Amino acid sequence: MSSLPFRIVGFDLDGTLVDTSPDLAAAVNAALTHGGLPPLAEDIRPMIGGGSRLMLRRGLAAAGQHDEALVDRLLPVLLDHYHAHIADGSRPYPGLLDALDMLAADGVTLAVVTNKLEALATRLLNALGMSARFATVIGGDSVGRCKPDPAPIHAMVDRCGGGRAAFIGDSIFDVAAARSAGLPSVAVSFGFLDRPVQDLGADRVIDHYDALLPALRALGHVPDPCAA
Numbered sequence: 001m002s003s004l005p006f007r008i009v010g011f012d013l014d015g016t017l018v019d020t021s022p023d024l025a026a027a028v029n030a031a032l033t034h035g036g037l038p039p040l041a042e043d044i045r046p047m048i049g050g051g052s053r054l055m056l057r058r059g060l061a062a063a064g065q066h067d068e069a070l071v072d073r074l075l076p077v078l079l080d081h082y083h084a085h086i087a088d089g090s091r092p093y094p095g096l097l098d099a100l101d102m103l104a105a106d107g108v109t110l111a112v113v114t115n116k117l118e119a120l121a122t123r124l125l126n127a128l129g130m131s132a133r134f135a136t137v138i139g140g141d142s143v144g145r146c147k148p149d150p151a152p153i154h155a156m157v158d159r160c161g162g163g164r165a166a167f168i169g170d171s172i173f174d175v176a177a178a179r180s181a182g183l184p185s186v187a188v189s190f191g192f193l194d195r196p197v198q199d200l201g202a203d204r205v206i207d208h209y210d211a212l213l214p215a216l217r218a219l220g221h222v223p224d225p226c227a228a
Helices: 023-035 051-061 068-084 097-105 116-129 151-159 172-180 209-221
Strands: 007-011 109-113 136-138 167-168 183-189 204-205
Touching: 007 151, 023 051, 023 068, 051 068, 097 109, 097 183, 097 209, 109 151, 116 136, 136 151, 151 167, 151 172, 167 172, 167 209, 172 183, 183 209, 204 209
Parallel strands: 007 109, 007 167, 109 136, 167 183, 183 204
Antiparallel strands: none
């Protein structure tokens, strides 16, 4: 029997499981260059989290462009470049693989819920040799709605067979989706933050994956809102 209070633990992908910022920045800059704009000089990480379109829109805004037609024209360039270079520089965060091993050894079902397109998320996990660790991968196009809508979180729980679940992420999209779905959340302080991690409103914050299992055990003292 599991020593953890959760049967299912879900994870965001970009900025939570994997530092994808080098490859996402390269894709955004490829799109900007194609559009005759200079590449971004600033950190792209706060722009990540709402899917490819929002990331490109933010990148264009940083370059002084606010034309939605330009977003439409350059988005395929971004996606094509990213598809071809999806794991050139992306790597799992320190301690992640050990934490996933410990969760799996404890009988926990693992899942990914991301606003990244499902095909791209699966391609990235395959490239990093991580796909087999997860029972399901839900992308931004998988259920017709994206985080912060709770629908992808509900789908995660359903696909994993039901049971008490928690969600791990790095953005307000993740925390809000988990809260709306009635799940506790853990925020990682090393992700693609657009605000101080404490302002996300997660139930726990961790600075390294070494702290994940203790954080989940501590959340076992929080009443399950789905319990009858």
